Amino acid sequence: MADKYVSPPLTDADVEGLVAGDQVYITGVIYAARDSAHKKLVELLNRGEELPVDLRGQIIYYVGPSPAKPGRPIGSAGPTTSGRMDPYTPGLIAETGLKGMIGKGSRSAAVKEAIIKHKAVYLAAVGGAGALIARSIKKAEVVAYPELGPEALQRLEVENLPAIVVNDCHGADLYEGGMRKYALP
């Protein structure tokens, strides 16, 4: 477990270097999307149409921010529960070359398999630390689906956004490992 600094787009080698438990600081562009935006992206994929953004090597952050106060780029912006995106994630990883997801909570077996097979990584940000996390988001702009309000697809410019590796491409799982390590009889 170590501190790592990454900037998307991520390569296979970048992803291989991240292991469960690593504290990662992300700088650059990431995309915010949650339930409805995922549904729309996957519908486009299924129809064989082009996506509004090229996700190759990119990171999606599962977040539905609160409204920005005047003069601020964004409101509070902590992660939402990732499990709701599980039905869409394996397809996105396989077909778009998506490399990273940031959220909170456990993923399905299918997502973990896709992470191993296609070399991707699942990270968790601290749920409920939305005001703190917002400090590392410097700019936010809606790139698609403005009608979805807090669920719109957004492009975020981030500086040292903190997250921790939960599922790495080598098959390790911080949630399972952590629980085993600290459980008492």
Next chain:
Amino acid sequence: MRTITSDAVIEAVASLCQEANFYLGDDVKEVLQKSLEEEVSPPGRDVIKQILANVEIAAGEQVPMCQDTGVAVVFLDLGQDVHVEGGYLYDAVNEGVRRGYTEGYLRKSMLGHPLGGKNTGDNTPAVIHTRIVPGDKLTITVAPKGGGSENMSAVGMLTPAAGAEGVKKFVLETVKKAGPNPCPPIVVGVGIGGNFEKAALLAKEALLRPLRQPSPQPDIAEMEQELLTEINKLGIGPQGFGGRITALAVHIEIFPCHIASLPVAVNINCHAARHRSVTL
């Protein structure tokens, strides 16, 4: 008979919605501080530090501590000698929610229809629970409740033979199943007895008690302590990264119940354990 205007209710609710989301209670902060000393896992300690830093930023900048500013759950303890003037009480509560969530830049998360409806745009309607109490005062409590922890809650209709052991097992299983999803460290509200819906409401009310204030009933206080110890042995830890602090407190409320039933409800709350009250 004492008169309270609907305008006073609107104003009170609008302020409470914002205060509840900006300022975490001192009771919760104190327990978080203490937990930091007790947590042995390095990622777990780091999470608690981030949570505490977040609480300070939210209060200082008057922004919500969590972007999920929740369903507006509103408890009204309405004195039976109060007369509300100027409009329907529930309309006033909803107007307060509308103003509070808009003026406070809080997230609007309510869909007008549970099956894929449109966002109502102002976080109404509130979920309102009214209790008629003696006296001529109105106490309003706003308890915003996020989806992540609410989704991990459960009601079980146990048989009386299951007894205290069955209740404890159900609580532990619910917390274990929730794992990292409800943003641990969590607060666990438990309702035992009554019937199906009474148990659920008791569990919600249990979350309003000052954190770690034990139940006045000695046997229940003991069960709270035991459950807290057992939950913190699970190893889930802060955010599920592994550690000893999975729950900050377990609060149990009970009610008499039918000879054939043993309902038990577990309402999980996250560390963003928000509620704020005012008495008019």
